[in-house]
Amino acid sequence: MxxxxxxxxxxxxxxxxxxxxxxxxxxxxxxxxxxxxxxxxxxxxxxxxxxxxxxxxxxxxxxxxxxxxxxxxxxxxxxxxxxxxxxxxxxxxxxxxxxxxxxxxxxxxxxxxxxxxxxxxxxxxxxxxxxxxxxxxxxxxxxxxxxxxxxxxxxxxxxxxxxxxxxxxxxxxxLPRGTPVTSRSWYALDLFEGGLAAGLSEIQDRYPDLDIGSYPFGRPDGRRGVALVCKGLDRDSVLAAADETRALIAELGFAPVEGEPPP
Amino acid sequence: MxxxxxxxxxxxxxxxxxxxxxxxxxxxxxxxxxxxxxxxxxxxxxxxxxxxxxxxxxxxxxxxxxxxxxxxxxxxxxxxxxxxxxxxxxxxxxxxxxxxxxxxxxxxxxxxxxxxxxxxxxxxxxxxxxxxxxxxxxxxxxxxxxxxxxxxxxxxxxxxxxxxxxxxxxxxxxLPRGTPVTSRSWYALDLFEGGLAAGLSEIQDRYPDLDIGSYPFGRPDGRRGVALVCKGLDRDSVLAAADETRALIAELGFAPVEGEPPP
Incomplete structure (x- = not known):
């Protein structure tokens, strides 16, 4: 495993x-x-x-x-x-x-x-x-x-x-299977990883059983941003952690958007 | 290696x-x-x-x-x-x-x-x-x-x-480098791998130092075909083998087109 x-x-x-x-x-x-x-x-x-x-x-x-x-x-x-x-x-x-x-x-x-x-x-x-x-x-x-x-x-x-x-x-x-993964994402434009890293690390520490990932993206128009993705097998934990990532984005002064950034 | x-x-x-x-x-x-x-x-x-x-x-x-x-x-x-x-x-x-x-x-x-x-x-x-x-x-x-x-x-x-x-x-x-790979492709519409496999295998046998691959493809309009790709480090062998794949496609009654099929 x-x-x-x-x-x-x-x-x-x-x-x-x-x-x-x-x-x-x-x-x-x-x-x-x-x-x-x-x-x-x-x-x-x-x-x-x-x-x-x-x-x-x-x-x-x-x-x-x-x-x-x-x-x-x-x-x-x-x-x-x-x-x-x-x-x-x-x-x-x-x-x-x-x-x-x-x-x-x-x-x-x-x-x-x-x-x-x-x-x-x-x-x-x-x-x-x-x-x-x-x-x-x-x-x-x-x-x-x-x-x-x-x-x-x-x-x-x-x-x-x-x-x-x-x-x-x-x-x-x-196929023998297990518990489906629950995943929730929030993203914001103009956000950079270096500014959110400390707060995100604290969220990860509070939810050690989840995978919390940070993914920078660029849009065709040149604007950039970061998506924060929470994944795990316990749905309630994923929802709670994702809400904390939303709050982190807002605290940093950016506008959180639910989901994945459009391609 | x-x-x-x-x-x-x-x-x-x-x-x-x-x-x-x-x-x-x-x-x-x-x-x-x-x-x-x-x-x-x-x-x-x-x-x-x-x-x-x-x-x-x-x-x-x-x-x-x-x-x-x-x-x-x-x-x-x-x-x-x-x-x-x-x-x-x-x-x-x-x-x-x-x-x-x-x-x-x-x-x-x-x-x-x-x-x-x-x-x-x-x-x-x-x-x-x-x-x-x-x-x-x-x-x-x-x-x-x-x-x-x-x-x-x-x-x-x-x-x-x-x-x-x-x-x-x-x-x-x-980067320390070597000999660039030479690659040549021919493809044909309506061709199927099962019909060309024996002839292609004979070409591979004649050029054991080359990689000769056969790749079926489908077009958005539903038509299908096969691309034959010859690759290797010896350019002359690649060109000769590719010409044999072209001839094989023609012998089977299909129209060979040089290059890769459009996506």
Whole structure:
């Protein structure tokens, strides 16, 4: 279980998660990852604490080593990417290797894919997508049929965001979960972190079980400000701490606005 | 040095890098990280191979452990986030701890910040930003003065993208670098990965030193396609392999377009 961001232990123990983003295209800067933010938000809603994200290349030894490491340390591991039909899609055999099981044709998935493709086009590359680690449970893919899968605490999802999201939502009802995170934000324009740091630190000290964060922002028109975010598992504490951040902003002579600053 | 994405060793040995993104706001989904893509592209241009990214929370033990791990495994480590004046900005003391050196006032930075702030406003919180691991070299921050810093192979950058970019560009001329990556892409609409996988795998086999990737995409109008990307350190090989991917697309009866598909 993750220890608390400010160095104290959380009041409740939510399950923890790690995301392994598998893809050279992220590490080269070709592609802007958007899956982490989607999963981060959804996991927070489900009461699962996202404790770490790793982005690693499409390389067998690196994937297997990372899988063995993180599946031992976190309650859930979600992988994104590398489950298509091409030579650079190596996530599934790597997961099989990490679990020490064979990578074998999954008959039900094979039949579903065979029925999906036009006669004569269910070739060897596409048949790879019906090949899963032995013992894996497919995760439904309503977009393009070829499934993700779960084995143990590892959940293997597509890299294409629309498909990844559909797979996650198919999986979500079955995930053991915890207490959803409550979050409240107040922000003010023209406020600077250096002026509020001491008061904010005192609020954090009064609410050691919460994560209280301070996030400067800039607007397109050049005006700047700071958002103060209180998060935690105990709703009443979050609401009380957020009210203290509102009061702090007002005491400093700025106009507190509830919510997150518009982008 | 990073081993090659397809399981073979690269022809040349470029320096490697790891990015440590330090920030609860990324792990909670509050904030969409955009620093990784910026750094990934710039490192690729400088001939530095981005081998891993880790996103970790604002937690002392986790930051120190991750720093000790990755600074031993990669030639460069870049951290983003956690260097402001508030209680949740703990990157600098964590780096000091990871290097086993004290976290001390840096006189030149102290004087610069003191001169920057209005009289009476250079408070304890702001003085923290003039406190660096002993032996660190400041990285200029033309946006908001408070510097990043380098110590050993660890380069500590801000989390706010505009400031992070300015710091990286101040640092870039001094980074030991390698051979820039050459990249060429061809794409086609209506193409599917399952149809080209076998031919693409043969091209990859002929160019074992290159990374050849296949990336499906969808357009807002619902049309889909695939982009084929060849990357590597030997420019002639990249151009030759990219021409073979162009020919493969044409052989399959689709219209190859040079470059990346428009977003």
């Amino acid at each position: 993750m220890v608390h961001a400010t160095g104290t232990e959380p009041a409740a123990m939510n399950p923890t998660a790690c995301i392994l983003v598998i893809g050279n295209e992220i590490l080269s800067g070709r592609t802007q990852d958007v899956n982490v933010q989607y999963l981060a938000r959804r996991l927070s809603e489900l009461g699962i604490t996202l404790s770490e994200v790793r982005i690693i290349p499409d390389h067998r030894d690196i994937i297997v080593t990372a899988l063995c490491d993180v599946r031992a340390r976190f309650d859930h591991v979600f992988t994104t990417g590398g489950i298509g039909p091409t030579h650079d899609d190596i996530t599934a055999p790597c997961v099989a290797e990490a679990f020490g099981v064979p990578w074998v044709v999954h008959p039900e998935t094979y039949r579903a894919l065979e029925a999906h493709f036009a006669p004569g086009t269910f070739n060897a590359a596409r048949q790879r997508m019906a090949t899963l680690p032995q013992g894996a449970t497919p995760i439904t893919n309503p977009v393009s049929i070829a499934p993700g899968f779960s084995i143990g605490n590892v959940h293997v999802l597509a890299g294409v965001p629309r498909i990844m999201q559909a797979m996650f939502e198919a999986l979500a009802p079955d | 990073m081993v090659h994405a397809t399981g073979t060793e690269p022809a040349a040995m470029n320096p490697t890098a790891c990015i440590l993104v330090i920030g609860n706001e990324i792990l909670s989904g509050r904030t969409q990280d955009v620093n990784v893509q910026y750094l990934a592209r710039r490192l690729s241009e400088l001939g530095i191979t981005l081998s891993e990214v880790r996103i970790i929370p604002d937690h002392r033990d986790i930051i120190v452990t991750a720093l000790c791990d990755v600074r031993a495994r990669f030639d460069h480590v870049f951290t983003t986030g956690g260097i402001g004046p508030t209680h949740d900005d703990i990157t600098a003391p964590c780096v000091a701890e990871a290097f086993g050196v004290p976290w001390v006032v840096h006189p030149e930075t102290y004087r610069a910040l003191e001169a920057h702030f209005a009289p009476g406003t250079f408070n304890a919180a702001r003085q923290r930003m003039a406190t660096l691991p002993q032996g660190a070299t400041p990285i200029t921050n033309p946006v908001s003065i408070a510097p990043g810093f380098s110590i050993g192979n660890v380069h500590v950058l801000a989390g706010v993208p505009r400031i992070m970019q300015a710091m990286f560009e101040a640092l870039a001329p001094d």
